[in-house]
Amino acid sequence: MNYWRVPLDAEVIPLTRGQVHVVEDRCKGCGYCIAYCPKKVLAPSEHYNKKGYHPPLVAKPADCVNCHYCESICPEFAIFSVEIPCSPDADRKDAA
C-alpha cells in the first residue's frame, strides 16, 4: 500500500482481506465500482450478463482490503465483499 507517511506500526498491523462477490445478473454496467475501487481490484469485462450489460470483472482479487466501497456505491445491490478471516500472524513480518 502507498502511504504518504508510513505509520510506525504498519509492519505489525495486519491488513484486512476481502473477497469480492458480484451478483452478475443484477448489474447494469454503470462502472461506478470499477472507477471508485481504491485498490483497482475491478475491471471492465467483455462478457454479458442475461440483461446484456457488462458486469465488472474481479481482476485482482488478492488486492481487496474489504473496504465495502463497491457495496456502498453500487446502485443495484449487485456487488459486495466478505472478509476473509486471516491468521493473526499472516501479515506480520517480524512478530515482536
Added chain:
Amino acid sequence: MAQTAKKQDQTTGGFEHHPLDDLLRTDRIPHIWCPGCGIGPTFSATLRGILASGVDLGSTVMVSGIGCSGRAAGYVKLDSYHTTHGRAIPFATGMKLANPKLNVVVFSGDGDLFAIGGNHFIHAARRNMDLTVICVNNLNYGMTGGQAAATTPHMAKTTTTPKGNPERPFNLPLLAFAAGATFVARWTVLHGRDLMESVQAAMTRRGFSFIEVLAPCPINYGRRNKELPLVTLRNYQVNTIIKNEASPAELAASGSGPIVLGRFVDENRESFLSQYDKTYRPQLAPAGKE
C-alpha cells in the same frame, strides 16, 4: 474451462447473498432505476443505516410518494406504503400519531417532497413530527422525462427549460432549518458511510430529521447538461467540502463555490407528540421525560 471456473468464482454461487438481501424484496430486483441512478446508493445507505441503528424492524415503516424514488417503498421488505403524489409526509404523520411506537421513514424525491409536497414538509418540520425524511435530490423530475423542478440549478437545461433554467433553486437544508427541522444533514451518493451514519443518528433520535442526498440522474438531467455519470460523481468528489455545523444560509447547492456537505443541525426540541400529550392527554405523558 478456465473461464467457467473464473465466472463461478465471482458469482455468488448460491451460498453467499448480498448483506441487504434480507431487507429487499429480491424477487423485484433488478429495480426499474436507470444504470448509474443515484437512488440505488441512497437506498442502500438508508437500509444500512436502519440496520445499524438497531431499531425493531417489525415496527419500522417506509413511506414514499410518487416518482422514481417513490419506488423504494416497493423494494424494501418492511411494512411500506407508496402514497399519492406529495403526500408521503402527511401519510407518515397520520401513521405516527395513530401508533407512536412506529419508526417512520419517509424516502422520496425532491419533486415529491418539495414541489407538490412542499407545504406538508414545512408543516411537519414546524411541528417537529417524529419522522426521518430522506430526500433524493436529483435536480429534476426524472420519472416524467426531466422537467425543471424546484431544485434545478440556475441555467441548467431540462426538457422545459431548453435554454437554461431562469429560476433560482431551493436551498433544501436552509428550508428545513427555517421551517423547524431539528436534524438536518446533506450528503452525496459518494459519501455512503457518512450518509449511513446520519440515517442511523436520525433513526435513533426523536423529532423531525431531514437528510438531503445529492444523486446523479444520468439519463434525464445529466444527458441534457452534458454530464456523464462519472463526471457528476467526480464533481461530488472534487467540488464539495464537508463542514459540519455550517450555517444553513451558506448551503446553496448551486452557487459558484463548493457544495457544503455535513451534519448541519442537531438540536433537541420536544416532538409534536409529547407536546400534544402534555397539553391534551396529561395522563399519558411520561413525567419528566424527553
